[in-house]
Amino acid sequence: MQIPQRYIAHFDLDSFFVSVEVLNNPDLKDKPVLVGGSAERGVVAACSYAARKFGIHSAMPMKKAMQLCPQAIIVRGTRGEYSRFSRWVTDIIAAKAPLFEKASIDEFYIDLTGMDKYFDVFKWTIALREEIIEKTGLPISFALATNKMIAKIATDQAKPNGYIFIQPGMEKEFLAPLPVNKIPGVGEHTFIHLKEMGINAIGDILNYSAAEMEKRLGKWGADLWTKAQGLHFSEVHPYHEAKSISTENTFEENKTDMAFLLSELVRMTEKVAYELRQDEKLAGCMAVKIRYPDFETTSRQTTINYTFRDDELIPVAMDLFHKLYRKGQPVRLLGVRLSELTNHAIQGSLFDDGAKKNNLYKAIDDVKNKFGKSLLQKARTVKITDKEKGR
The missing domain is CATH 1.10.150.20 (5' to 3' exonuclease, C-terminal subdomain)
Structure with missing residues (x-):
């Protein structure tokens, strides 16, 4: 049997963070824009093509970037908007593509192998690009090739806002x-x-x-x-949009102590965040579940900026809990779930001290992997015995 010719398309949203900022503030169009942290200690998460002409690139210290281009405009970044636009593009692709991979917040691979029997794969890919641009307003480049590596390299050659087909x-x-x-x-x-x-x-x-x-x-x-x-x-x-990481705890006795419930919430959030990092994923949605003694179960979820960090997830879990919990009611079960998972490759980690923070989490996880997950915990999750309280 003849093996079908592989066709892989690689889509990459051009200068994604900057493009979103320009859509929300058209005055930034064609100007040297830097998205990232403060001028003194921040890092460039993304820069416009006008800024790149001065030799600026992502991951460069903001201080150096401003030396290269003093007139550059620094935008702190609205990461919630990046998540929203990323989901919008994902939904458009998911509605059309037979098989696709979300490689990062702004990057997608589509496998069109075998589809050439039914339609012109290059024309189909052009039409998908046009639909994304028309609906979202975002510039996007793509390359069609016979494998992922060629497609990714070729997409860089097609930028900005273009496309190319590397024939078999x-x-x-x-x-x-x-x-x-x-x-x-x-x-x-x-x-x-x-x-x-x-x-x-x-x-x-x-x-x-x-x-x-x-x-x-x-x-x-x-x-x-x-x-x-x-x-x-x-x-x-x-x-797989539905993939999630979750944990829950059914208490031996119904609990009303708020300090205990919040401590347990923090512990469980730490647990799912750790598992998220081990899978090299980021979450775009978080949910908290509460079950009462009469088995009535309620849950509440919210979309979040893609993250794997405890310090960003814990406040969201707390907020969801307080909005959901019926004050004074005993709790039988508490649960935390992270969903809308995507790959680890995300430039958002370059905002402010994000890179340093990520290194800190890596160090903490390394210790947990070597000596056990319970060795390092948030202070509020550590249970103190009566004997220890008296010391």
Whole structure:
């Protein structure tokens, strides 16, 4: 049986955070805009194309960016809006695409393999892009290719706000003239090493055999050689909106003590946030559930800025609890659920001290993984015995 030709589209919302800010404030159009933290200690989460002309890029300290472009406009960022627009685009794609993966808040892969029997896949992809632009007002670029790697690299070539189709069989020719660091995973150290080998463009890799590349760079060298051929076999992982992480606790005795209930709420939120980080996911929706002794069960949920951080989730859980709880009523069961999960790759972590905070959570999780989850807890969740109280 003949294997069907693979067709993978990669969609990427252009300068997503800036685009959302411009839609909400048209006065920012065509100006050097920096989205992120404060001028003194913040980091650039995103920048407009007008700002990039000055050499500014994401993850750059805001202080340095302002030195490069003193007239740049700093926007603190409205992350709730980014989540809303991301969901809007996701809904449009979900209504049309046979199989898609949400790689991040502003990036999608669509698998159209086998669909060429029924329609022109390139025309279909163009029509989807036009629908997204028409409905949301957001600029979006895409590339259609035979695998995820080629599609992602080609999308960068199509920007800003354009599209490209790398025809089957043209992968190697497309890649050959591009700088070798266009291959995902080629970092600064590897880039320097490759240049020392005389490899500046992707096509230069093919001057070596796979065995030679492996000898020089180990398994990564052989992998680079394969990628330079235009070969990549990663699958599009289906996006499941309904996937969630939850925990709940049915108490042995009905509880009315508010301090205990809030302590338990914090503990459970910490638990689901930890599981979220272990799965390298972010949540866009949170819910709290309460069951009373008569088995009446109520729940309340709210959309949130995509996050995996305890300090951002706990206040939301508290707010939901207070809106839901019938004061003075004993509680039989308490539950917390996170849903609308998406992949970890999100630029929102670059706002203010986000990167430092993420590193802190990583360090905490490393300790939990090594010595047990209960070793590090929020102070309010630690149960103190009567003997300890008397010390």
